[in-house]
Amino acid sequence: MNAREHAGPVCSAALLFFALLLPPVKHALEASMTMQMLVQIPSLIVVGLFLSRAVPARIDAVLAGWDHHGITGLVLATLAAALWMLPRMLDASIAQPSIAAAKYLSVPLLVGLPFALSWPRMGFIVRGVFLIELIATFFRMGWLYMIWPDRLCNNYLLGDQQRLGKYMVLIGALLLLWIACKLLWGRMDAFVEAPLSRAPDAGVQRLGPHAGS
Amino acid sequence: MPVLRTLAASLVLIVLGGYTLSAATEGFQAFTTETARRIEVREHPVKIPAVELETASGARVDFSGFRGQWLVVDFIYTRCPTYCSALGGEFAQLQDRLAGPLAQGKLRLLSISFDPGRDTPRQLAAYQQRFRWRGPGWLAARPVTADGLRQLERAFGIIVIPDALGGYVHNTAIHLIDPQGRLVEIMDMGKPDQVAHAVLRKLAL
Numbered sequence: 001m002n003a004r005e006h007a008g009p010v011c012s013a014a015l016l017f018f019a020l021l022l023p024p025v026k027h028a029l030e031a032s033m034t035m036q037m038l039v040q041i042p043s044l045i046v047v048g049l050f051l052s053r054a055v056p057a058r059i060d061a062v063l064a065g066w067d068h069h070g071i072t073g074l075v076l077a078t079l080a081a082a083l084w085m086l087p088r089m090l091d092a093s094i095a096q097p098s099i100a101a102a103k104y105l106s107v108p109l110l111v112g113l114p115f116a117l118s119w120p121r122m123g124f125i126v127r128g129v130f131l132i133e134l135i136a137t138f139f140r141m142g143w144l145y146m147i148w149p150d151r152l153c154n155n156y157l158l159g160d161q162q163r164l165g166k167y168m169v170l171i172g173a174l175l176l177l178w179i180a181c182k183l184l185w186g187r188m189d190a191f192v193e194a195p196l197s198r199a200p201d202a203g204v205q206r207l208g209p210h211a212g213s
Numbered sequence: 214m215p216v217l218r219t220l221a222a223s224l225v226l227i228v229l230g231g232y233t234l235s236a237a238t239e240g241f242q243a244f245t246t247e248t249a250r251r252i253e254v255r256e257h258p259v260k261i262p263a264v265e266l267e268t269a270s271g272a273r274v275d276f277s278g279f280r281g282q283w284l285v286v287d288f289i290y291t292r293c294p295t296y297c298s299a300l301g302g303e304f305a306q307l308q309d310r311l312a313g314p315l316a317q318g319k320l321r322l323l324s325i326s327f328d329p330g331r332d333t334p335r336q337l338a339a340y341q342q343r344f345r346w347r348g349p350g351w352l353a354a355r356p357v358t359a360d361g362l363r364q365l366e367r368a369f370g371i372i373v374i375p376d377a378l379g380g381y382v383h384n385t386a387i388h389l390i391d392p393q394g395r396l397v398e399i400m401d402m403g404k405p406d407q408v409a410h411a412v413l414r415k416l417a418l
Contacts, residue, residue, distance in 0.1 A: 064215070065214075065215050065218060066215070066218045066219060066222045067215075067219060067222075068215040068216050068218075068219035069219075071219050071223055072219050072222045072223050072226065075223045075226050075227060075230075076226050076230075079226060079227070079229075079230030079231075079233075079234070080230070082230075082234060083233060083234060083237060086234075086237060086238065086244055087244060087245045087246070088237070088238070088243060088244055088245055088246050088248075088249055089237060091245075091246040091372075092246070095372075151382070151384075152244075152245050153245070153246070154245075154246045154247065154372040154384045155372055155374060156374070157374065157376060157377070157382055158382075159377070
């Protein structure tokens with residue numbers, strides 16, 4: 001890839017990132033727990049996905065040597081994402097500028113970026129485990145938010161927390177439905193062609209006969 | 214080789230991630246801000262700033278004027294239909310259970326309004342009357358300035374947010390201040406027996 005091909009994704013990432021930083025946008029997205037967890041944090045992950053497309057193939061090849069089947073990237077993304085699932089961190093990211101900066105930097109760079117780089121390297125089993133665990137997390141946290149009698153975040157109302165719980169269970173159910181359809185009528189390998197893979201030719205290469213092993 | 218390198222890199226990440234998560238949860242104990250502030254206060258007592266208050270009788274007192282006494286503090290707004298009513302009832306019960314030290318002046322109960330615009334001394338007095346106020350051991354007061362309120366909220370870790378009904382939602386708890394003016398313990402509401410017990414134990418030390 002040459003510099004011009006990198007410019008597109010970098011621009012998209014920068015545009016989205018600075019849009020999320022705009023005080024009215026930031027304020028609106030942090031006004032409810034539902035918006036922060038289902039819009040703000042996912043959007044920051046998308047910034048990382050855009051950035052991954054600007055990583056030169058040379059560097060990606062070096063990373064691949066440390067990222068067998070995408071495991072290392074998945075571990076990093078999972079751990080960093082776990083931090084931003086703590087109700088305490090959601091509160092702190094509103095009240096403390098240093099924690100807000102940590103959120104705005106770590107979610108794109110330690111969740112979205114490593115995940116997007118590792119996804120093409122993951123085989124059928126790793127992807128399957130990841131997706132099932134993702135769905136289970138939506139169900140577990142959604143259920144918790146729906147039934148928990150007290151507010152988990154000091155900055156958010158109980159009704160907001162319960163609404164978030166319902167949405168998370170719904171998202172989990174939709175993901176499950178989508179995967180069930182894939183398993184019944186599609187091939188899991190076809191995920192490699194998903195928009196996450198960075199370059200079409202690289203995708204085809206990874207699609208080789210051992211991609212799913 | 215890539216397998217071994219991946220294993221090594223993943224292990225390093227798991228150790229670092231585990232350390233970070235442990236630090237962010239006070240050793241996997243505090244997942245919410247409420248639990249965290251209870252643990253933090255117990256380990257590092259917080260000095261309460263000398264904020265000026267106006268009491269239900271209209272008198273002005275400085276927070277530093279309570280030095281030498283233990284203080285049991287809660288945060289309220291008098292229009293509150295839910296938690297603050299419960300807190301008011303709880304303070305009424307504490308008046309009975311802690312009658313001894315309250316009469317000796319070793320201890321005071323203090324309800325601070327975070328809605329000073331509406332909670333005039335008259336409103337504060339009416340609030341106390343609703344909950345069987347019986348003597349000067351229980352003060353209700355409002356911060357005199359908006360800045361004073363902010364300082365208190367920050368020191369105590371109180372977060373007040375508007376609810377959908379024109380009122381407020383806030384983290385409710387019972388706070389214990391030592392005679393040096395430091396916040397040393399935060400307790401759950403709804404358990405007046407435990408609060409009374411904890412206060413008596415501190416007084417006996």
